[in-house]
Amino acid sequence: MTQFQHEVTEEQNKTRVDKLLAAINPERSRSQIQGWISKGHVHVNEAVVKANYKCQAGEVLTWSIPEVEELDIQAEDIPLEIIYEDPDLLVINKPKGMVVHPSAGHQTGTLVNALLHHCKDLSGINSVERPGIVHRIDKDTSGLLVVAKNDHTHVKLSEQLATKEVKRKYEAIVHGEIGHESGIIDAPIGRDPKDRQKMGIVDSGKPAVTHFKVIKHFPDYTHVECQLETGRTHQIRVHMRYIGFPLVGDPKYGQRKTLDADGQALHAKALGFTHPRTNEWMEFEVEAPKVFQEVLEKIKNMY
Structure with missing residues (x-):
């Protein structure tokens, strides 16, 4: 053990x-x-x-x-955009449309399948389906996540997440013009009692806090930056819907009539953490993908 x-x-x-x-x-x-x-x-x-x-x-x-079982996941030669790599960890810019780890209905083509081809070693303290995965982002959310190559790194990064030391910034495009420049959404998130496939704001849910600020106002849309204080499932998507500004293109929590963003217009643009071995603060930032930029340009051209 x-x-x-x-x-x-x-x-x-x-x-x-x-x-x-x-x-x-x-x-x-x-x-x-x-x-x-x-x-x-x-x-x-x-x-x-x-x-x-x-x-x-x-x-x-x-x-x-307990020691993990031998992996039964196929390594696949899938291109990865590696932003940073050293003997302890990788920082990946995950493309929109890629699932992070295998699950029912997604046994291949995931980030884990790609990582197993790229790396000889990944941390093993998670389930056999999630080697190295410290935190996740949704399938149709693009952007940065950190992957642990060993258990020491995994535990130290998990502790930083638990104590809210990891910096995670996202940018999103939402329906409606937010009437102020910034805000804090503090509302507990749990399984929606009416639809177990969704998350929702429920009194018995886990504490969830999202900070947001406006990047650009439009008459019917807003380009926002969101910073996570906690990391609940679908947190930004649920929180922005809760305050009346659902994400553009979101098939689960968004409006029926929306712009085609190939899924929710959400991008994990910045990630910062203290390196578990060197104690150096590391921070990374990547631009939103082409589809996100195209939706933003389409909105600008409306006015």
């Missing part, structure tokens, strides 16, 4: 151990984490704890993860 440690911060004081582990390991399911705890793989200051144990600042959380 591979063992990891984390010192509980002041911000995490009195957080249940299962919730803290879920925040540190965002790609792990709650049932997996509950399994670690029930099997005695989780300790606080070397003592076995139950899932409802509330961690105290300064305590040392230690957990062991």
